Amino acid sequence: MLLLFAGDVLLSINGVDLTCLSYLDAVSELKSNAASHTVVLKTLELVATERHGETTEGGVEVTREPGGIWSPLWVHWFSLPSSLHWCRHISLRKSTYESWGFSIVGGYEETKGNQPFFIKTIVPSTPAFFDGRLKCGDEIVEVNGVNAVGMSNAELIPMLKEQKNRVTLTVVSWPGSLV
16 A cells, blocks of 8 residues: 655656656546556655654554645755756747736845746736646746846846747746646
């Protein structure tokens, strides 16, 4: 018997690699294998630092966040093996006056130093939304081939807004990134 916990990363099911599939494709793969007599899951356990142990009636220790909710912070993705980091180039197109359709967090701050840029939100009915490849939690590494490391938010945002019809983002995604 296998114990799975919220926050564990599913790597494969019955030998099918889930790490580079979209969320919907991974769910479809899980559903197609649900009726199988035997299901073999390969997982990676992410250990949250503030979990509290409980003991069930069977004497098995279960770990959960206070309140029973586990929500990964983007910093958890940094602890994943680099073989699970998925670097890709995403080109988005838009009309001249519309938004790209995503918000970012991170960048250089005097008090915090260099922080990675992350996609915070994807706005419905925008180029990023319709393209479907950019995910919340993706780390922006480059914009049109220009390294984003060390830039401030105040530098990167105007750079994105200057792009009239097309932008190419180099992003690092992790398994489990939400749409």
